[in-house]
Amino acid sequence: MDETGSNPPxxxxxxxxxxxxxxxxxxxxxxxxxxxxxxxxxxxxxAKLRRSAVRGRGYLLVGGIVCAVLGMxxxxxSISRFRMGNNSTASFFLLAAVVLFVxxxxxxxxxxxxxxxxxxxxxxxxxxxxxxxxxxxxxxTWENPKDIR
Numbered sequence: 001m002d003e004t005g006s007n008p009p010x011x012x013x014x015x016x017x018x019x020x021x022x023x024x025x026x027x028x029x030x031x032x033x034x035x036x037x038x039x040x041x042x043x044x045x046x047a048k049l050r051r052s053a054v055r056g057r058g059y060l061l062v063g064g065i066v067c068a069v070l071g072m073x074x075x076x077x078s079i080s081r082f083r084m085g086n087n088s089t090a091s092f093f094l095l096a097a098v099v100l101f102v103x104x105x106x107x108x109x110x111x112x113x114x115x116x117x118x119x120x121x122x123x124x125x126x127x128x129x130x131x132x133x134x135x136x137x138x139x140x141t142w143e144n145p146k147d148i149r
Contacts (some may be wrong), residue, residue: 061107061108064107067107
């Protein structure tokens with residue numbers, strides 16, 4: 001019995017029909033169509049990923065240069081503060097400069113990684129090398145000039 005107090009219907013007995021579904025292609029049928037590696041949606045996706053990698057690399061390079069320049073400016077300011085006698089402020093400027101240089105190095109390293117990502121091929125290497133034995137070198141074309149167009 002279920003919550004409503006009624007009995008559920010009896011399940012149907014299994015049918016006696018036994019069949020095998022063969023999903024292998026026969027010789028007269030073409031093989032099933034595999035997804036093409038170069039369909040339009042995949043090309044758009046690859047192009048979008050590469051554009052975003054290049055854009056991110058540009059932002060990282062600009063940010064790294066800004067951090068390096070600010071670090072150099074803080075070192076220059078800390079030298080003048082040391083001369084004036086403000087040792088605590090100068091020490092703080094030096095510490096901030098070190099942090100900015102570390103950020104600049106991290107930004108440059110990440111930009112290199114994004115460059116390698118953008119340059120990488122989206123297609124994987126084939127499992128077997130291509131069979132070039134059936135190709136000719138073109139030297140037979142002089143024999144039949146009518147076929148050249």
